[in-house]
Amino acid sequence: MKKTLVSLSMLFVLILSACGNNNSGNNAGAENTTASNNAGTANASPSADAAAEATGTITFQSESGPMEVPANPKRIVDLSSYTGSLISLGLTPIGVTSWAKDNPNFTEQLKDVTEVSEEDVEKILELEPDLIIGTETTKNVDKLKEIAPTVIFTYNKVDYLQQHIEVGKAVNKEKEATAWVEDFKARADQIGKDIKAKIGEDSTVTVIENYDKELYMFGDAWGRGTEILYQAMGLKMPEKVKEMTTKDGWYALSLEVLPEYAGDYIVFSQSKDTAGSITETETYKNIPAVKNNHVITADARGFYFNDAFTLDYQLNFFKEQFLGK
Numbered sequence: 001m002k003k004t005l006v007s008l009s010m011l012f013v014l015i016l017s018a019c020g021n022n023n024s025g026n027n028a029g030a031e032n033t034t035a036s037n038n039a040g041t042a043n044a045s046p047s048a049d050a051a052a053e054a055t056g057t058i059t060f061q062s063e064s065g066p067m068e069v070p071a072n073p074k075r076i077v078d079l080s081s082y083t084g085s086l087i088s089l090g091l092t093p094i095g096v097t098s099w100a101k102d103n104p105n106f107t108e109q110l111k112d113v114t115e116v117s118e119e120d121v122e123k124i125l126e127l128e129p130d131l132i133i134g135t136e137t138t139k140n141v142d143k144l145k146e147i148a149p150t151v152i153f154t155y156n157k158v159d160y161l162q163q164h165i166e167v168g169k170a171v172n173k174e175k176e177a178t179a180w181v182e183d184f185k186a187r188a189d190q191i192g193k194d195i196k197a198k199i200g201e202d203s204t205v206t207v208i209e210n211y212d213k214e215l216y217m218f219g220d221a222w223g224r225g226t227e228i229l230y231q232a233m234g235l236k237m238p239e240k241v242k243e244m245t246t247k248d249g250w251y252a253l254s255l256e257v258l259p260e261y262a263g264d265y266i267v268f269s270q271s272k273d274t275a276g277s278i279t280e281t282e283t284y285k286n287i288p289a290v291k292n293n294h295v296i297t298a299d300a301r302g303f304y305f306n307d308a309f310t311l312d313y314q315l316n317f318f319k320e321q322f323l324g325k
Helices: 002-012 019-043 046-055 083-088 121-126 141-147 160-170 174-199 226-232 239-245 255-261 272-279 308-323
Strands: 057-062 065-070 076-078 131-135 150-153 205-211 214-218 250-253 265-270 295-299
Touching: 057 150, 057 160, 076 083, 083 160, 083 308, 121 141, 131 141, 131 160, 141 150, 150 160, 160 174, 174 226, 174 308, 205 226, 205 272, 214 239, 214 255, 226 308, 239 250, 239 255, 250 255, 265 272, 295 308
Parallel strands: 076 131, 131 150, 205 265, 265 295
Antiparallel strands: 057 065, 205 214, 214 250
């Protein structure tokens, strides 16, 4: 079980943040979004643009304080789970993790991109990056900082939409990131209204995933489309799921008790190699949502994250699955 949890933390920096902090994080995120909009106006001033042009750098307010980063980064190594946010902002990294390379949604964009690891500092050095992006769990940060400016993000320190804006700030594309957030919120809100009109305001949705022979369910800020379903769309989570995921944002459970947590609809993020051990059982087949054909199946490899590119994919996916269009 310990090995499983370590693996999960690597694939989305997911295991290190507590869902109990999400409400305060979301409120802070809303405040930060407003602040960032104001800051975006200031950053767009002629004097700021002139300074960036003259020095080739901008000052980014990182979690650890102000730091100089390239005003127009060209060679980004991304060791975080925000590769999709960079792609959404029109930036293709030169180096990414195996998780990003394995994501089917990124296949075309990353086909010529080098796979790297935080453990292989020499390989990163050979790529000659001008910016490195990592997370609070990234190893060898001190060595990475010797290679290029290294921005570190802590998962769930701000909400998922503010996080996209923070990535935008780090690559001098705050305006573009903020515009995407506003557009996404409007689209998600309308699709959520349409879905609730079809399935009913009180219908509940449970998000589960099988990984490394284990079964998990998730709260409202843990990737797998949870931010869209519960936050952006306002769909309801079963109370028992909410109770068990409040502390850590996720909860490991056995197949035998899954029916107790299953909502009217199930979103099943599947790892294909072990999904059959769950879906072929009588316990699973007898869940009302399964009997009613209310199970939405997604490829886990493309569903882990909550970057902008993935959020767009998930939103369209839910629109098609719930509304048939």
